[in-house]
Amino acid sequence: MKATHSTLRRTAVAVATGLALSLSLAACSAAGGGSAETGTADDIAAALKEKSTITVWAWAPAVEDIAKAFEKEHPNVTVKVVNAGTGNDQYIKLQNAIKAGSGAPDIAQIEYYALPQFALSDSLADLSDFGFDEYASEYTDSTWGSVNLDGGIYALPQDSGPMAMFYNKAVFDQYGLTVPTTWDEYIATAEKLHAANPNAYITNDTGDAGFTTSMIWQAGGQPYTTTDSTDVTLNLQDEGSKKFADTWNQLLDNDLLAATPSWSDEWYKGLGDGTIATLNIGAWMPGNLESGVPEAAGDWRVAPLPTYEAGDTASAENGGGGDAILKQSKNKLVAAGFLQYMNEGEGTQISIDAGGFPSTVADLESDDFLGYESDYFGGQKINEVLVQSAKDVVTGWSYLPFQVYSNSIFSDTVGQAYADKGDINEGLTAWQKATADYGNEQGFTVTTK
Amino acid sequence: MSRYTSEKKAGKSNQGLHTKKSILLTVIMGALLIYSLLPLFWLFVNSTKTQAELLNSFGLWFSGPNALWDNIVATLTYNDGVFVRWFGNTLLYVVVGAGGATFLAALGGYGLAKFNFPGKKAVFAVVLGAVAIPGTALAVPTFLMFSQMGLTNTPWAVILPSLISPFGLYLIWTYALDAVPTEVLEAARMDGSGEFRTFFTISLKLLAPGLVTVLLFTLVATWNNYFLPLIMLSEPTWYPLTVGLNQWNQQAQTVGGDVIYNLVITGSLLTIVPIVVAFLFLQRYWQSGLAAGSVKA
Numbered sequence: 122m123k124a125t126h127s128t129l130r131r132t133a134v135a136v137a138t139g140l141a142l143s144l145s146l147a148a149c150s151a152a153g154g155g156s157a158e159t160g161t162a163d164d165i166a167a168a169l170k171e172k173s174t175i176t177v178w179a180w181a182p183a184v185e186d187i188a189k190a191f192e193k194e195h196p197n198v199t200v201k202v203v204n205a206g207t208g209n210d211q212y213i214k215l216q217n218a219i220k221a222g223s224g225a226p227d228i229a230q231i232e233y234y235a236l237p238q239f240a241l242s243d244s245l246a247d248l249s250d251f252g253f254d255e256y257a258s259e260y261t262d263s264t265w266g267s268v269n270l271d272g273g274i275y276a277l278p279q280d281s282g283p284m285a286m287f288y289n290k291a292v293f294d295q296y297g298l299t300v301p302t303t304w305d306e307y308i309a310t311a312e313k314l315h316a317a318n319p320n321a322y323i324t325n326d327t328g329d330a331g332f333t334t335s336m337i338w339q340a341g342g343q344p345y346t347t348t349d350s351t352d353v354t355l356n357l358q359d360e361g362s363k364k365f366a367d368t369w370n371q372l373l374d375n376d377l378l379a380a381t382p383s384w385s386d387e388w389y390k391g392l393g394d395g396t397i398a399t400l401n402i403g404a405w406m407p408g409n410l411e412s413g414v415p416e417a418a419g420d421w422r423v424a425p426l427p428t429y430e431a432g433d434t435a436s437a438e439n440g441g442g443g444d445a446i447l448k449q450s451k452n453k454l455v456a457a458g459f460l461q462y463m464n465e466g467e468g469t470q471i472s473i474d475a476g477g478f479p480s481t482v483a484d485l486e487s488d489d490f491l492g493y494e495s496d497y498f499g500g501q502k503i504n505e506v507l508v509q510s511a512k513d514v515v516t517g518w519s520y521l522p523f524q525v526y527s528n529s530i531f532s533d534t535v536g537q538a539y540a541d542k543g544d545i546n547e548g549l550t551a552w553q554k555a556t557a558d559y560g561n562e563q564g565f566t567v568t569t570k
Numbered sequence: 571m572s573r574y575t576s577e578k579k580a581g582k583s584n585q586g587l588h589t590k591k592s593i594l595l596t597v598i599m600g601a602l603l604i605y606s607l608l609p610l611f612w613l614f615v616n617s618t619k620t621q622a623e624l625l626n627s628f629g630l631w632f633s634g635p636n637a638l639w640d641n642i643v644a645t646l647t648y649n650d651g652v653f654v655r656w657f658g659n660t661l662l663y664v665v666v667g668a669g670g671a672t673f674l675a676a677l678g679g680y681g682l683a684k685f686n687f688p689g690k691k692a693v694f695a696v697v698l699g700a701v702a703i704p705g706t707a708l709a710v711p712t713f714l715m716f717s718q719m720g721l722t723n724t725p726w727a728v729i730l731p732s733l734i735s736p737f738g739l740y741l742i743w744t745y746a747l748d749a750v751p752t753e754v755l756e757a758a759r760m761d762g763s764g765e766f767r768t769f770f771t772i773s774l775k776l777l778a779p780g781l782v783t784v785l786l787f788t789l790v791a792t793w794n795n796y797f798l799p800l801i802m803l804s805e806p807t808w809y810p811l812t813v814g815l816n817q818w819n820q821q822a823q824t825v826g827g828d829v830i831y832n833l834v835i836t837g838s839l840l841t842i843v844p845i846v847v848a849f850l851f852l853q854r855y856w857q858s859g860l861a862a863g864s865v866k867a
Contacts (some may be wrong), residue, residue: 178804182826205804207820214804217710221717224804280825384823386831390625405825413822413829416622475826 159250160454165461168454174199175456178215179230179444180207181279183475187468191459194467198455208232212525219244219449227450228460231276232442233267234331234520234528239445240275241350241522246446247273251457256465263514264480268443270519271350276443277464278480280472282403283510284335284426284439287410290499291420292321292395300424304368307399307427311377314398321396322379323372328539328548329383330531331440332401333365338437338518340364340429344553345521353521355557356570357549364429366545373542380539393417401426403439404507408476411497418496423503425510436513441480478507485511523563527556610842617641617839621832641836648818648833655807656814657840660793662725663810667732668788675735675784679742680773684755697743700736706797713801727802728810732792738784745780746773782855786848793845811841 157164177184177200188200203226205211212235218224219239231239239245248254254274257265264278288300296317301307311323326332337344342361346354356362372378379397381387391397393414400406410421428435444464446456462468469481479485485508494500521527534555538548553569560567608630615631616624618638627633645653682693712731716722721730750773758768774781796812803809806817819834821827 180820180824180827182821182824182828203804204806204817206800206817207824210800210816210820213801217713217801218717218722218804221714221722224717224722226804386625389822389829389831393625408826409822409829412827414625416626477825 157454158246160457161252165251165454165458168452169195169198169458172197173452173455174201175228175450175452175459176201176203176226177228177230177444177459178203178205178211178226179228180204180211181230181472181475181477183472183477184230184463186475187463187471188459190467190471191462194462195458198459200459208235209525209529212238215239215244215447219447223449225447225449227452227456228444228446230279230442231445232440233264233438234334235525236268236276236443236445237270237347237520237522238525240270240273241347244448245275246448246450246453247275248277248446248457248460249274251453253277253457253461259465259482260480261482261485261511261514262516263438263511263518264441264443266516266518267438267441271347276445277460278441278443279464280405280441280477281480281511282405282438282440282478283507283514284339284401284403284437285406285507285510286399286401286424286426287406288399288422288424289392289395289397289417289420290422291417292398295395296321298398301427302425303431304427304429308368308371308377311372312375315377318396321398322391323377324399324401325379325381325383325388325391325397326369326372326539327378327380327382328532328536330528330535332383333531333535333549334520334528335403335437335439336365336369336401337362338515339426339435340368341435341515343517343519345519345524347519347522350522351564352566352568353560354568354570355521355553355560357553358546358570362549363546366549368429370545373539373545376542378539389413395420403441404478404510405440405476407495407497407503411476419499421498422501423498423506425506425513434509434513435515436510437518438514441478443480521556521560522565523556523560526559527552530555530559613835613839613842616832617836619832621829624832624835637832638836641832642840645833645836645840648830652806652814653811653837653840656809656811659725659808660810660812660841661844663728663732663795663799664789664792667729668785668792670729670733671735671738671788671792672781672785674733675738675742675788676774676777676781677769678739679744680746680750680769680777682739683743683746684750684752684773697736697740701740705731705791705795709798709801712798716802722802723804723808725808728795728799728808731798732788732795735784735788735791738788741784741787742777742780745783746777749780750776779855782852786852789848789852790845811837815841 160168175198177188179202185202188202191200192198205214205226211229212231215225215229219242256277260278261281263283264281268274268276268278292298292314293300296314298310298314301310307323314321314323340361342359342365344355344357344359344362379391381391381397388397392400392410393416407423410417425434426436444460446453446460450456465481469479469484473479473484473490479490484490491504491508492502493504495503531552534552535545535548537543537551538545557567557569612629616629618632618636618641619627619634620637620640623634623637682690708731713722716727721727754772755768758772763771794812795810796816799810800813803813806814809817815834815837818830818837822829822831
């Protein structure tokens with residue numbers, strides 16, 4: 122399936138080039154529809170008073186509720202929320218609609234890692250045109266950094282995923298383990314746990330692109346640099362990348378990682394019965410634990426992500442995303458109004474209530490949020506840990522303009538290193554090569570180091 | 571699963587020729603049988619569990635109170651009964667798509683087998699070439715074409731590509747060469763029957779076993795079609811079961827999404843029921859057809 126994807130994409134590009142002429146003609150006529158491409162807050166307010174319908178592609182269930190609340194406040198506007206697929210499935214459809222020149226929604230949910238692909242290919246509206254660049258101070262630095270690409274604002278952050286270590290306290294107590302604060306301690310804990318119970322592992326990992334890039338981020342690596350939106354430099358053997366790979370190799374070599382794919386039913390099972398003892402993952406995880414692993418209620422706790430140096434506080438983002446307005450949208454002012462409501466206004470609370478971890482500073486620092494005692498986590502004030510992590514995210518990270526494709530071939534390259542218990546560094550080098558080849562084929566100028 | 575069943579049946583009809591039994595072969599076939607039935611068994615066993623039991627119990631045996639009925643009810647009603655809608659969509663795509671594909675393949679294959687016209691060899695080459703191209707490879711170009719015609723996100727986007735079955739055409743063609751004797755056609759012509767009348771009243775009946783074979787193939791292909799509808803459709807209201815169930819499955823990975831593996835599994839079980847029934851029902855025609863074609867009258 123993965124291999125088919127790559128051929129498909131190539132075929133698609135070839136066909137798209139053939140259609141380019143007719144498409145640009147169609148685009149010209151579409152632009153004459155009289156829809157405003159820019160606007161002030163007043164323009165947006167005026168547009169929301171008129172009868173209109175916008176379509177939103179989103180898979181987060183909260184968006185449906187946000188749309189209902191919005192329609193109540195703006196009775197003339199209909200917001201059609203469509204779940205066009207989760208993550209990659211939706212990106213394929215979005216990319217196709219963009220290539221075809223029609224069929225895209227007004228607003229689309231796009232994860233941070235995928236945003237550069239759409240933003241730098243000029244498919245998204247620059248929200249600065251609606252004055253949204255003023256909101257910079259309302260969001261955490263890391264999420265704002267993720268939507269601020271090449272001088273434009275291409276989405277409003279919806280949720281974020283500062284990383285933390287979730288651990289099963291019941292398991293830790295049972296085997297007399299202490300909560301690790303550095304990765305060296307983490308490895309030592311892994312050995313101790315696995316020796317005490319051969320069925321138990323410190324964590325699961327079968328090779329996951331999102332996790333790997335987040336961990337390289339935490340280690341201070343900056344493997345992806347993009348200048349002028351087409352010149353890309355790749356270095357998956359920079360200091361940070363190596364630091365992560367060398368550390369994780371020790372877990373892999375010594376059979377200390379459960380070979381359970383994340384999000385599988387086995388995984389949920391392992392999280393429930395204690396055979397997977399920790400998860401280093403984004404701050405949105407508590408909601409998923411509560412709904413997916415109800416039998417372990419009271420067992421789990423959260424601690425800061427272990428670091429490479431004792432006393433360090435470095436963290437990274439894992440997952441999370443924002444919502445963007447498509448260039449194809451014929452109703453950008455209304456779309457902007459909804460976007461604002463969803464991610465900057467009343468919608469943020471609905472999103473938080475549904476289990477989303479916010480990206481807005483005001484929500485993160487509200488007493489309600491920080492003081493929340495989670496029953497599932499044995500009464501722990503989990504948000505104190507998670508919010509601190511949001512502040513500790515290492516700055517300067519960026520993703521590739523073709524990260525979606527690159528992540529899709531991760532299992533063919535780095536995943537192989539996992540399957541063979543080989544060297545993750547070699548896997549990263551293979552990943553880099555395959556990624557660079559693809560980038561060059563797509564018309565980017567890729568330099569590898 | 572389908573192929574195994576038919577081979578098993580075909581094997582039975584050969585028993586008259588080979589009465590010698592081989593223990594080794596029996597053991598190998600037994601192992602293969604278990605291997606092919608195990609996923610089905612797993613599917614059935616796990617459809618009887620609640621979400622919690624699903625994660626807490628041994629996967630290959632029953633556990634806890636039987637929740638099959640509750641699961642079925644929940645599957646059919648979850649999210650305002652969208653599953654029923656997907657079921658209907660799949661039926662529509664299969665009836666119109668696979669049925670239409672079989673009909674078109676019959677017309678085309680018969681025509682190619684029984685009529686001479688310039689360019690026949692070229693058509694042959696094109697059809698053979700088309701057999702070699704997997705449908706998934708054409709999905710994106712087809713999307714771009716359909717988008718220009720305004721057909722994406724409509725049922726037509728799934729039905730139209732399903733109507734074309736080069737393999738079915740090829741099968742009917744080869745089948746028609748032997749199954750429909752040219753002498754019969756000539757006799758019909760002598761009696762003044764038009765070509766279409768001959769086709770519908772005489773040839774179609776002779777072709778029936780071949781048609782059933784093609785129908786089975788296109789039926790299974792359309793029922794299982796995943797990538798094409800995934801690409802073409804963005805509205806969940808038009809999804810077939812394959813894409814819809816995957817959407818339910820992925821819900822577990824989203825913030826605030828329900829973990830409903832029990833419904834995904836029950837839905838999968840419900841999904842294979844019609845195809846199993848269709849297969850059991852149609853395969854007898856297929857079998858007699860294969861035999862009929864192999865013996866010269």
